[in-house]
Amino acid sequence: xxxxNQSPQSMFIQEGEDVSMNCTSSSIFNxxxxxxxxxxxxxVLLIALYKAxxxxxxxxxxxxxxxxxxxxxxxxxxxIPSDVGIYFCAGQRYNTDKLIFGTGTRLQVFP
Amino acid sequence: NAGVTxxxxxxxxxxxxxxxxxxxxxxxxxxxxxxxxxxxxxxxxIHYSVGAGITDQGxxxxxxxxxxxxxxxxxxxxxxxxxxxxxxxxxxxxTPITGELFFGEGSRLTVx
Numbered sequence: 319x320x321x322x323n324q325s326p327q328s329m330f331i332q333e334g335e336d337v338s339m340n341c342t343s344s345s346i347f348n349x350x351x352x353x354x355x356x357x358x359x360x361x362v363l364l365i366a367l368y369k370a371x372x373x374x375x376x377x378x379x380x381x382x383x384x385x386x387x388x389x390x391x392x393x394x395x396x397x398i399p400s401d402v403g404i405y406f407c408a409g410q411r412y413n414t415d416k417l418i419f420g421t422g423t424r425l426q427v428f429p
Numbered sequence: 430n431a432g433v434t435x436x437x438x439x440x441x442x443x444x445x446x447x448x449x450x451x452x453x454x455x456x457x458x459x460x461x462x463x464x465x466x467x468x469x470x471x472x473x474x475i476h477y478s479v480g481a482g483i484t485d486q487g488x489x490x491x492x493x494x495x496x497x498x499x500x501x502x503x504x505x506x507x508x509x510x511x512x513x514x515x516x517x518x519x520x521x522x523x524t525p526i527t528g529e530l531f532f533g534e535g536s537r538l539t540v541x
Binding site for chain 2: 418
């Protein structure tokens, strides 16, 4: 089935560093979302994007809806230990109910 | 607020056994879905429902059944468990076509 390609698969960074991850697809999506999953819990929505080219921030997090509608990017600035977790992108096509998730980026932050 | 509640949180089954994972939401959401999460595979959609009485297949529906008799409940049934169904299962709900899914805490299933 259709899945979104997320990269990198995992990241090991030092506290204070900036982080960038992206999500790509061969198909066009009308909505892009970014979720974070803490260990032992379900994913929680971080940012939702509804328009091509849109750039949206949520605190230290910034996400962009790619202009081609086939990709999206998430940046985390000045990482802190509580940023540890798995980050998922998710896309929804026009006039469908299904939300398709990426394979996830596992982030580790070292003090 | 309870949000999305899944039970059980942990379950061990033998191959061939059947069981039902329960999911209930108290947010009056019309859309509900089940995902499975496996290492390196992300979240894959099993079945979903856009309202009571309506269900549809996702990416990986084989071996699973669902029903939606009420807005609140969306149980997932494994008819004859197989080791390949060992996974963490998440139920999620949302308001119509916003994409902003609210997830339960997950149910970890092991099939021996």
